[in-house]
Amino acid sequence: MWETAASLWAMMLLVLVATGAVPLTAYATLLVVASGVAVLNQVRTPVAHLWENDGAAISVTAQYLDSVNVPPPGLLPALWAPVGLRYHALHHLLPGVPYHALGEAHRRLSDTLPPASSFYRANYKGLIALLMRLVHDSMQGGRAQGSSFRT
Numbered sequence: 001m002w003e004t005a006a007s008l009w010a011m012m013l014l015v016l017v018a019t020g021a022v023p024l025t026a027y028a029t030l031l032v033v034a035s036g037v038a039v040l041n042q043v044r045t046p047v048a049h050l051w052e053n054d055g056a057a058i059s060v061t062a063q064y065l066d067s068v069n070v071p072p073p074g075l076l077p078a079l080w081a082p083v084g085l086r087y088h089a090l091h092h093l094l095p096g097v098p099y100h101a102l103g104e105a106h107r108r109l110s111d112t113l114p115p116a117s118s119f120y121r122a123n124y125k126g127l128i129a130l131l132m133r134l135v136h137d138s139m140q141g142g143r144a145q146g147s148s149f150r151t
Contacts, residue, residue, distance in 0.1 A: 044080050047130040048088045051137070061118060064093045068130060069123045071106055080127055089122035 016022040050066050058066070067089035070077040077086050084091050084099030087106050091097070097105050113119045124130050 040080060043131065044085065044127070047127065047134055048085060050133070060093065064089050065118065065122055067092045067122060069106065070126060070130075071103075071110070071123055074126060077126060 013022065013027070017024060017027045048068055050068065052066050053062070069089045070081055070086050081088075084102055087102035090102050090106050090109075091099070094102075094105060109119055
């Protein structure tokens, strides 16, 4: 049913563009925006984890460290990693904390834990550093110990 509805919607949109009811520039803008959103979503999904696990059972700490936090400062992480994705590692550590409270939980833990704590090892500065690490580690055939892209 949903596939049929989506197909009918797509065909109707093409007919509206072909007949001039929807301007070609508006349709092109829609395609560019929708494509950009889809690409951003496909990029941000793999960087939520570091993919360092070989499939074996791991501890809660290892699960936390295999995930990613992108805490403030910075406006861009709030845009590409909205709601709980910005604190994805913290979500793995504290799955019972609601997404809207993860930022405050992260702030409180940051204020409490010493700088040498493992807590900070899941923090990253942004999407570019995470993408570079993901590509670097993939080219190395897996986990890169002591990667320079950590923070």
